[in-house]
Amino acid sequence: APVYLHDYRAPAWSVRNVALEFDLDAAQTEVLAELELQQDPAQADAALFLHGEALELLEISLDGCELSPADYQLDANGLTVPHARGNVRLRTRVRIAPELNTALQGLYLSGSHEAGFLLTQCEAEGFRRITFFTDRPDVLARYSVMLRADRARYPVLLANGNPDGAGELPDGRHWARWLDPHPKPSYLFALVAGKLEHIEDHYRTSEGRDVCLRIYAEANAIAQCDHAMRSLKHSMRWDEEKFGRAYDLDVFNIVATHDFTMGAMENKGLNIFNAKYLLANMQTSTDADFAHVEAVVAHEYFHNWTGNRVTCRDWFQLSLKEGLTVYREQEFCADMGSRSLKRIEDVQTLWRAQFAEDAGPLAHAVRPEHYLEINNFYTATIYEKGAEIVRMLAVALGRDGFRRGMDLYFARHDGQAATVEDFLAALGDANKTDLSNYLSWYRQAGTPRLSANGRYDAATRTYHLQLSQQVASILLAADNSPLPIPVALSLYLPNGDAVPLRLAGEVAASGIERVFVLDRDSMTLVFEDVFAPPVPSLLRGYSAPVLPQFDVSADDLALLLRADSDGCNRWMAAQALMTRLFDADVNDATTLVAMNDGLAAAMDDATLDPALLAQLLSLPADSILAERLAEIDPDVVHARIGALEKNIAMVLHARVLARYDALSADETGAVEARAPARRRLKNRCLDLLCSRNDAAGIVRALNQFENARCMTDSLAALVCLVRAGGEPAEHALAAFHARHADDALVLDKWFAVQAARPHADTLDTVQALTERADFRWNNPNKVYALFMTLARNLHAFHRADGAGYAYFGACVQRLDAINPQVAARLAASFKEWRRYEPHRRALMQSELQRLIELPTLSPDLRDILQRALA
Ligand code: ARG
Numbered sequence: 117a118p119v120y121l122h123d124y125r126a127p128a129w130s131v132r133n134v135a136l137e138f139d140l141d142a143a144q145t146e147v148l149a150e151l152e153l154q155q156d157p158a159q160a161d162a163a164l165f166l167h168g169e170a171l172e173l174l175e176i177s178l179d180g181c182e183l184s185p186a187d188y189q190l191d192a193n194g195l196t197v198p199h200a201r202g203n204v205r206l207r208t209r210v211r212i213a214p215e216l217n218t219a220l221q222g223l224y225l226s227g228s229h230e231a232g233f234l235l236t237q238c239e240a241e242g243f244r245r246i247t248f249f250t251d252r253p254d255v256l257a258r259y260s261v262m263l264r265a266d267r268a269r270y271p272v273l274l275a276n277g278n279p280d281g282a283g284e285l286p287d288g289r290h291w292a293r294w295l296d297p298h299p300k301p302s303y304l305f306a307l308v309a310g311k312l313e314h315i316e317d318h319y320r321t322s323e324g325r326d327v328c329l330r331i332y333a334e335a336n337a338i339a340q341c342d343h344a345m346r347s348l349k350h351s352m353r354w355d356e357e358k359f360g361r362a363y364d365l366d367v368f369n370i371v372a373t374h375d376f377t378m379g380a381m382e383n384k385g386l387n388i389f390n391a392k393y394l395l396a397n398m399q400t401s402t403d404a405d406f407a408h409v410e411a412v413v414a415h416e417y418f419h420n421w422t423g424n425r426v427t428c429r430d431w432f433q434l435s436l437k438e439g440l441t442v443y444r445e446q447e448f449c450a451d452m453g454s455r456s457l458k459r460i461e462d463v464q465t466l467w468r469a470q471f472a473e474d475a476g477p478l479a480h481a482v483r484p485e486h487y488l489e490i491n492n493f494y495t496a497t498i499y500e501k502g503a504e505i506v507r508m509l510a511v512a513l514g515r516d517g518f519r520r521g522m523d524l525y526f527a528r529h530d531g532q533a534a535t536v537e538d539f540l541a542a543l544g545d546a547n548k549t550d551l552s553n554y555l556s557w558y559r560q561a562g563t564p565r566l567s568a569n570g571r572y573d574a575a576t577r578t579y580h581l582q583l584s585q586q587v588a589s590i591l592l593a594a595d596n597s598p599l600p601i602p603v604a605l606s607l608y609l610p611n612g613d614a615v616p617l618r619l620a621g622e623v624a625a626s627g628i629e630r631v632f633v634l635d636r637d638s639m640t641l642v643f644e645d646v647f648a649p650p651v652p653s654l655l656r657g658y659s660a661p662v663l664p665q666f667d668v669s670a671d672d673l674a675l676l677l678r679a680d681s682d683g684c685n686r687w688m689a690a691q692a693l694m695t696r697l698f699d700a701d702v703n704d705a706t707t708l709v710a711m712n713d714g715l716a717a718a719m720d721d722a723t724l725d726p727a728l729l730a731q732l733l734s735l736p737a738d739s740i741l742a743e744r745l746a747e748i749d750p751d752v753v754h755a756r757i758g759a760l761e762k763n764i765a766m767v768l769h770a771r772v773l774a775r776y777d778a779l780s781a782d783e784t785g786a787v788e789a790r791a792p793a794r795r796r797l798k799n800r801c802l803d804l805l806c807s808r809n810d811a812a813g814i815v816r817a818l819n820q821f822e823n824a825r826c827m828t829d830s831l832a833a834l835v836c837l838v839r840a841g842g843e844p845a846e847h848a849l850a851a852f853h854a855r856h857a858d859d860a861l862v863l864d865k866w867f868a869v870q871a872a873r874p875h876a877d878t879l880d881t882v883q884a885l886t887e888r889a890d891f892r893w894n895n896p897n898k899v900y901a902l903f904m905t906l907a908r909n910l911h912a913f914h915r916a917d918g919a920g921y922a923y924f925g926a927c928v929q930r931l932d933a934i935n936p937q938v939a940a941r942l943a944a945s946f947k948e949w950r951r952y953e954p955h956r957r958a959l960m961q962s963e964l965q966r967l968i969e970l971p972t973l974s975p976d977l978r979d980i981l982q983r984a985l986a
Pocket residue numbers: 239240377378379380381382415416438491494937
């Protein structure tokens with residue numbers, strides 16, 4: 117049954133203290149739990165109910181008295197003890213089977229029965245698969261955890277908090293106790309047990325606490341943890357400097373696993389990571405992988421304050437911790453590297469993933485009003501759009517105002533489970549302003565449009581800029597009031613100078629960039645002392661997550677592409693030109709000339725950051741361009757993108773070739789700060805050189821593949837070769853596999869490259885790859901490498917004969933029996949089915965229909981299918 121936000125009630129029963137004892141074993145683990153429970157006096161009639169799923173109850177007693185089956189009720193959701201009242205102590209002993217847990221929620225086994233290790237994943241509702249508990253985020257308890265296991269098989273025993281003793285037991289067993297002084301919700305519980313190596317470092321906090329930092333991994337990966345450790349120390353320092361937040365335990369442990377459904381998890385003092393986001397090494401990881409590790413390490417670390425110390429009242433508030441933490445992570449990465457580049461990457465992600473989600477049947481508000489399965493809400497909307505809302509607040513308040521607001525938020529809500537309203541109130545109160553109109557951003561689904569029309573009056577030297585917003589057409593929420601949209605803007609003169617901005621009525625100009633908040637349907641800004649018709653540079657730094665619909669000419673865009681001082685807006689101008697050309701089937705001479713000249717000028721600008729240049733030269737993602745069509749026809753999308761790419765490759769050929777050769781001669785394969793930017797440009801050049809399959813490109817790709825000094829270069833070359841196909845592709849794939857056969861993460865890349873090959877017969881390739889011994893259906897990374905990639909493949913997934921949909925659907929069905937969350941995530945790939953041309957639309961619909969009629973479906977998959985078809 118759906119859960120509704122407006123049904124929220126404070127917990128009738130809470131847990132003050134919990135003592136857990138684990139007798140760990142992969143086949144059978146026993147969990148003894150002692151809960152100190154307290155009933156809310158205002159809910160004196162409420163029976164004691166504890167969540168519990170797939171638990172075998174061995175023993176139960178209340179206040180020291182054993183209960184008989186007549187004293188309690190057990191069902192598939194949990195345990196009810198009707199006669200409990202007031203303050204009670206409940207003791208339960210249950211048995212669970214970690215090695216049969218393929219859903220990877222609760223306690224499970226990573227790796228083989230003989231050599232693997234045990235670990236947990238509890239967010240959102242996995243703790244109820246470990247023991248009976250009030251498994252909701254607003255019940256905060258102090259945990260003491262005793263772990264017992266065979267010493268040889270499970271030498272390392274970890275849990276949350278600080279270590280609190282360890283010792284030997286008879287029969288080759290040992291124990292370790294952990295005590296977490298900070299009350300926390302059950303979703304932050306974690307334990308790890310097994311054969312793991314670690315690296316160690318230390319960090320002294322601004323408060324003078326010496327923290328022992330450890331990263332644990334299996335022996336063959338321990339050499340790849342240094343980058344994560346560096347990132348962790350940078351994150352700890354940054355949070356102190358930028359937000360005044362210091363770490364609060366004596367130890368901080370991170371563990372890497374290859375078996376993880378999501379990216380990573382912020383369990384208190386014991387973060388657990390998908391190895392993909394923790395391990396990094398120049399020979400096996402790309403520059404992008406290095407950046408992801410830094411970002412995810414920071415993200416999970418920052419959760420210690422935004423998520424753990426201040427947690428969420430209920431799961432509707434998920435973005436309160438996720439959106440805010442993504443924002444903090446983005447700012448950290450911007451400070452560590454290039455700010456405008458980071459912003460471009462984040463905007464790309466938002467447009468590609470979140471706008472698509474917001475435009476289809478899975479659209480939901482950043483704070484939804486109801487859900488069937490909360491695990492299906494770990495989405496681009498909750499994370500990325502949520503971060504954009506926080507960014508708008510930060511832009512509107514300014515740096516110091518935002519910091520004041522955050523300080524008050526932490527001061528007021530430390531140790532509490534908070535709401536989005538609490539957050540807005542703290543930011544507003546600290547700045548003596550009312551931010552409650554931002555709540556609409558949390559309540560409305562869909563992407564609002566922002567339009568801008570400018571009019572220059574030469575006689576009065578005034579420029580009238582009308583800004584207006586249009587709510588999304590698919591608006592689901594009751595709330596459709598106008599949104600507050602911070603618009604950062606500058607005005608450029610034709611010579612490339614920015615105009616000092618003075619509004620009519622103001623005495624003096626103040627700066628060349630200003631932020632205006634559009635909080636009505638429409639408003640007109642009148643600027644004075646504008647000496648020539650200006651080109652508006654709007655939404656600078658992409659100051660609000662809206663779909664821009666600006667009335668500017670191709671020549672205006674070319675000016676911004678050339679002269680805008682904001683790198684993000686230069687990039688947005690290039691993207692806008694490319695999008696217009698896509699719309700015009702690459703047949704609009706004025707726009708073509710503007711784009712070609714603009715890109716050529718950028719290539720000739722020796723001062724330009726090579727990474728920014730690489731972004732300027734890149735087309736919008738296929739999925740963004742596809743959205744431009746009234747009905748998506750993959751063949752049309754593919755043809756237009758191909759024509760656009762070939763035009764760029766042809767017009768810039770000499771420049772691209774020269775640049776590639778120069779960068780390639782300089783390549784050292786280093787991690788050094790500026791090397792990744794150069795590699796990015798070099799590999800975009802290689803991509804362009806190979807786009808027409810001519811020998812000059814292919815020869816360079818072969819040469820780069822043979823002589824690559826780092827994974828970034830070898831993978832980029834492999835992609836080009838595989839796209840071209842034929843013998844060189846086969847040869848390179850075999851060589852790559854031979855070189856990396858024992859590295860699971862590199863094999864994921866090898867699988868993904870093949871699933872991405874733009875050909876209809878890639879479907880057969882994928883099918884054959886699943887038969888290999890090094891593919892595992894129960895490993896999410898392997899499954900995502902093949903199937904997330906396949907779902908983005910216009911040629912294979914969207915094959916006109918429907919074979920792609922049928923095969924993909926069959927795989928989703930198979931995966932649902934193994935890991936429902938993985939199946940649900942994959943099934944979401946069908947979400948845009950209604951946007952396709954009639955033939956494919958019918959094929960996708962019938963596959964969705966077939967799936968929803970299956971006799972056994974997980975709640976996770978059913979939820980996605982129902983919403984997709986609704
Ligand atoms: N809180 C984790 C993060 O840092 C994500 C965990 C999601 N897990 C899940 N099963 N839905 O973003």
